[in-house]
Amino acid sequence: xTPRQRRWLFAIAAAxxxxxxxxxxxxxxxxxxxxxxxxxxxxxxxxxxxNATGVVSAINFEYRGFDTVGEEFILFTAAAGMSVxxxxxxxxxxxxxxxxxxxxxxxxxATSSAVRxxxxxLVGPTAVIGWWxxxxxxxxxxxxxxGGVILATAFFLVYLSGEFIVFRRLSPVALLDAAEAVGAGxxxxxxxxxxxxxxxxxxxxxxLGTIPGAVSSSGTIALISFLVGIEVAAxxxxxxxxxxxxxxxxxxxxx
Amino acid sequence: xxxxPFLVVAWIVAVGLYGLITSRDLIHQIVCLIVVQSxxxxxxxxxxxxxGGVAPYFFDISPHAKAVDPVVQxxxxxxxxxxxxxxxxxxxxxxxxxxxxxTLDPHALAELKG
Numbered sequence: 001x002t003p004r005q006r007r008w009l010f011a012i013a014a015a016x017x018x019x020x021x022x023x024x025x026x027x028x029x030x031x032x033x034x035x036x037x038x039x040x041x042x043x044x045x046x047x048x049x050x051n052a053t054g055v056v057s058a059i060n061f062e063y064r065g066f067d068t069v070g071e072e073f074i075l076f077t078a079a080a081g082m083s084v085x086x087x088x089x090x091x092x093x094x095x096x097x098x099x100x101x102x103x104x105x106x107x108x109x110a111t112s113s114a115v116r117x118x119x120x121x122l123v124g125p126t127a128v129i130g131w132w133x134x135x136x137x138x139x140x141x142x143x144x145x146x147g148g149v150i151l152a153t154a155f156f157l158v159y160l161s162g163e164f165i166v167f168r169r170l171s172p173v174a175l176l177d178a179a180e181a182v183g184a185g186x187x188x189x190x191x192x193x194x195x196x197x198x199x200x201x202x203x204x205x206x207x208l209g210t211i212p213g214a215v216s217s218s219g220t221i222a223l224i225s226f227l228v229g230i231e232v233a234a235x236x237x238x239x240x241x242x243x244x245x246x247x248x249x250x251x252x253x254x255x
Numbered sequence: 256x257x258x259x260p261f262l263v264v265a266w267i268v269a270v271g272l273y274g275l276i277t278s279r280d281l282i283h284q285i286v287c288l289i290v291v292q293s294x295x296x297x298x299x300x301x302x303x304x305x306x307g308g309v310a311p312y313f314f315d316i317s318p319h320a321k322a323v324d325p326v327v328q329x330x331x332x333x334x335x336x337x338x339x340x341x342x343x344x345x346x347x348x349x350x351x352x353x354x355x356x357x358t359l360d361p362h363a364l365a366e367l368k369g
Contacts, residue, residue: 003277003362010276014269021265030257032306039303039324043311046325047318055311055322059329071333078340085347139314145336213314232336239343246350 050138050204052221053213057137060145061224065202069187072228076184079235082242088249111160120161127154134229138218144225148232155237164248171241176234183231190220190227260301267294281349281359285342292338296331303327 029035042063043055052058060068134147159167191202199205202220209217216222271291278284303324309316311325353359 025261031260031301032304034303034305034324036324039326043322047313053312053314055325056328059325074337075340078344081344082347085351141312145332
């Protein structure tokens, strides 16, 4: 199919999409008049039931905790899938084609001192913020997903301020794999523990604390959020490391 | 003004789709896919908005304050994480495609594989 034909096909499909879109949106309640009863019901009961003032976290890790298990395993699978896809195949040779050689031989400017200093300065604060976010899901707009990504950023800043070797020494693959397994498996284990106590899967069986939103409140919500934080951080460090390794592999083989 | 957020959603989808169709580079296509997906954040948050509602966090305000729908916000959060993971996986496929065939042009890839 030529690009021209593709564009025509797209135009026809787009016209159909626009028609369906307009049709669908004409039936939506106006902006600001959302009538969904589920969200309101949760808003009315979440704080009394879970002692978590962050209702979004309460939904993610308790009311719809089952969905979040699945979501976490998407991340887990993606990280594992990346390792599999990017593994070194036997007999694999780099730079077989001209464009691949161009890419490998491209001059990469050395990291400037300014970047090194700034990223080194940011490592500490970033790690603290990530940790804080991962452990305060019950109170604020935070949680394991956000905190985990920011924790992973701290490791990436280490790479920016130094070398890949330092990055690898700080985050050895074996440790990352273990952390990922603990995070993902821990989430599922918290749920299964509830079954062992003859409660529903992912039931909030830990003491809820007395002050809504306190670090000690909300039972399993805080625990699961922390586990998710570990899993997300490990998965993203693994993903970043995997991609960096590819770059280095190419550079070193071409030299 | 009532339909404005939904028009924004439609615009983001359209821009991303156009990029997907016309792109000649796998990395660029992945970015376009991210653009298409980011429309869902706007859609979710726009659908769940309640006029005059606050964010559904009650740490320092009355638990009875009127708030926007928290379920769609939880969905948007899920969406972001899944997108990041899927993007990483797609990028690794692009790396492999480039290793194998020495090109990132999807048209050339189709020709090579037949």
